[in-house]
Amino acid sequence: MIIERAKRVLRIEAEAVKKLEERINEDFVRAVEMILKCEGKVVVTGVGKSGIIGKKIASTLASTGTPAFFLHPTEGVHGDLGMLDKRDIVLAISNSGETEELSQILPLIKRYGNKLIVLTGRTNSTLAKSGDVVLDVSVSEEACPLGLAPTASTTAALAMGDALAVSLLEKRGFKKEDFAILHPGGRLGKRLLLKVSDLMHVGEEFPKVYENTLMKEVLVEITSKRLGVTGVMDQREELVGVITDGDLRRALEKYPDLLDRSASEIMTRNPKWIEASALAAQAVQRMEEHSITSLFVFNKAGERTPVGIIHLHDLLKAGVV
Secondary structure, eight states: OHHHHHHHHHHHHHHHHHHHGGGOSHHHHHHHHHHHHOSSOEEEEEOHHHHHHHHHHHHHHHHTTOOEEEOOHHHHTTTGGGGOOTTOEEEEEESSSOOHHHHHHHHHHHHHTOEEEEEESOTTSHHHHHOSEEEEOOOSOOSSTTSOSOSHHHHHHHHHHHHHHHHHHHHHTOOHHHHHHHOTTSHHHHHHHOBHHHHOBOGGGSOEEETTOBHHHHHHHHHHHTSSEEEEEOTTSOEEEEEEHHHHHHHHHHOTTGGGSBHHHHOEESOOEEETTSBHHHHHHHHHHHTOSEEEEESSTTOOSOOEEEEHHHHHHTTOO
């Protein structure tokens, strides 16, 4: 019984969304073009469950390149309409189209001269008649067996809001990089914004020894810098090799007198590297390609003196991985 009830709910809501396809018409195009021409923000409003859906729509619009915010109509009639600018567009959501709180702010919206886009389940309602553009989000039935709790109707309104947001996103030419700028704390933002130069170790944190440095000192350098690696430099401060923890383990088996040997005897030549301006995500990719945990960093290709080093742990801490 529970499984069948749940499946019925999903069928009803899926059907409600599917029927919206037939209503993507010139009114929808007008709504998109109206928002594109808007010099202000999209002010989304609604009460109850419609208000909750409105908050989500406003958030989606704002995060995909269309400035928007949610205004509760009850708070609006008590002073918050001061947030409304004459250049803004109002997007009002009401399944019945007769929500009292929305009806109270309609005269003020009209007085300001704001354009009004309406999402409603009743296209002959008071709210719909006041709209400049009306988008029909009506449903044949709610998923609630009592026909009382907004279920399919809120799903339909949410889907129509997403259709608006995505259509606007594409018309604006909104890219991943733009999304990242608006989501700097998210994983995508970090992958698209953080550069190697933001995370690399420089100065005293950079592990380095010289070709003639004895391995007993190399061991101290690797241990003290805690990166499991050190660069090997020549007298011109140019990178000529690398020694890792793995190199040390292999060398211990090969050389009984390892600690008295020089770095040049143990190092691996042609260390892997990356440019400082590269995205941190590219550093992850290069490490994965070569099955390594660190990369030396150069300002640009062709240089021989590194400016830093980046470790997989730095990328993990930054949330890039």
